[in-house]
Amino acid sequence: MIIWLMGLPGSGKSTLATALKESFDKADVQSFVLDGDVLRKGICADLGFSVKDRSENVRRIAHLSKLMSQAGLVVIVASILPLEELRVLAREIIDDEAYYEIYLKCPLNVCQTRDPKGLYKKALNGEVKDFTGISAPFEEPVQPDLVIDTNKLSGEQSLEIILQSILLPEQGRGL
Numbered sequence: 815m816i817i818w819l820m821g822l823p824g825s826g827k828s829t830l831a832t833a834l835k836e837s838f839d840k841a842d843v844q845s846f847v848l849d850g851d852v853l854r855k856g857i858c859a860d861l862g863f864s865v866k867d868r869s870e871n872v873r874r875i876a877h878l879s880k881l882m883s884q885a886g887l888v889v890i891v892a893s894i895l896p897l898e899e900l901r902v903l904a905r906e907i908i909d910d911e912a913y914y915e916i917y918l919k920c921p922l923n924v925c926q927t928r929d930p931k932g933l934y935k936k937a938l939n940g941e942v943k944d945f946t947g948i949s950a951p952f953e954e955p956v957q958p959d960l961v962i963d964t965n966k967l968s969g970e971q972s973l974e975i976i977l978q979s980i981l982l983p984e985q986g987r988g989l
C-alpha cells in the first residue's frame with residue numbers, strides 16, 4: 815500500500831507522515847516514510863526544481879514506493895507533487911498497487927505564515943528559485959482520494975480521518 819501525502823510546502827506532509835508511521839508502528843504494521851526533503855539530500859540530490867527535475871524526482875519516488883510496497887511495507891510518501899502531469903506519472907508507475915492520493919489542503923497565506931523552514935521568506939527575497947506557491951505553480955489535485963483541510967483540522971484530527979478512511983473495511987480498501 816502506498817499513501818502519498820501531497821500539498822504545498824508547510825501544508826503538513828512531514829508532520830502527518832511521521833504521525834501515520836507512529837500509528838502503524840503501534841499496530842505492528844511495517845511502514846516506511848519517503849520524505850521529499852530527505853530524498854533530495856540523497857537519492858535525488860542531483861535534482862533541482864524545474865518541471866523536468868521534479869518529474870524525474872517523482873519517477874524515482876514512485877518506483878521506489880512500488881518496490882517497497884511489493885515487499886509488504888506500507889509506504890508513506892511526503893512530497894509536494896505539484897502538477898497534475900506528475901500525479902498521472904506517479905499513478906502510471908504505481909499501477910496496480912493499492913494507492914491513496916491524499917491532498918493536504920491549506921491556503922498559501924497560512925503555509926507562508928507557518929514557513930517551518932524559512933523557505934517562503936527566502937523565495938520571496940529571491941534567494942530560492944522555482945519555489946512552489948511563490949515562483950512555481952501548485953495545481954489543485956483533480957481526483958484525490960481524500961482531501962484534508964490542515965488549516966481547519968488539528969494534526970490529531972487529520973491523522974484520525976486518514977486512518978479511518980484507509981482502514982474502513984466496507985470500502986474494501988483496508989490493510
Ligand SMILES: Nc1ncnc2c1ncn2[C@@H]1O[C@H](COP(=O)(O)OS(=O)(=O)O)[C@@H](OP(=O)(O)O)[C@H]1O
Nearest residue numbers: 823824850851863868871893894895943944945946
Ligand atoms: N524551489 C523549491 N520548491 C519547492 N520545495 C523546495 C524548493 N527548494 C527546496 N525545497 C524543499 O524541498 C522539498 C520539496 O521536495 P519534493 O521532492 O517534495 O518536491 S516535488 O514533489 O518534486 O515538487 C520541500 O519540502 P516541504 O517543505 O516538506 O514540502 C522544501 O523543503
Ligand SMILES: Nc1ncnc2c1ncn2[C@@H]1O[C@H](COP(=O)(O)OP(=O)(O)O)[C@@H](O)[C@H]1O
Nearest residue numbers: 823824825826827828829930964967968969972
Ligand atoms: N492539521 C495539521 N496537519 C499537519 N501539520 C499541521 C496541521 N496543523 C498545523 N500544522 C503545522 O504545520 C506545520 C507543517 O510543517 P511540515 O509538516 O514540515 O509541512 P510540509 O512537510 O508539508 O512542508 C507544522 O508546524 C505543523 O505543526
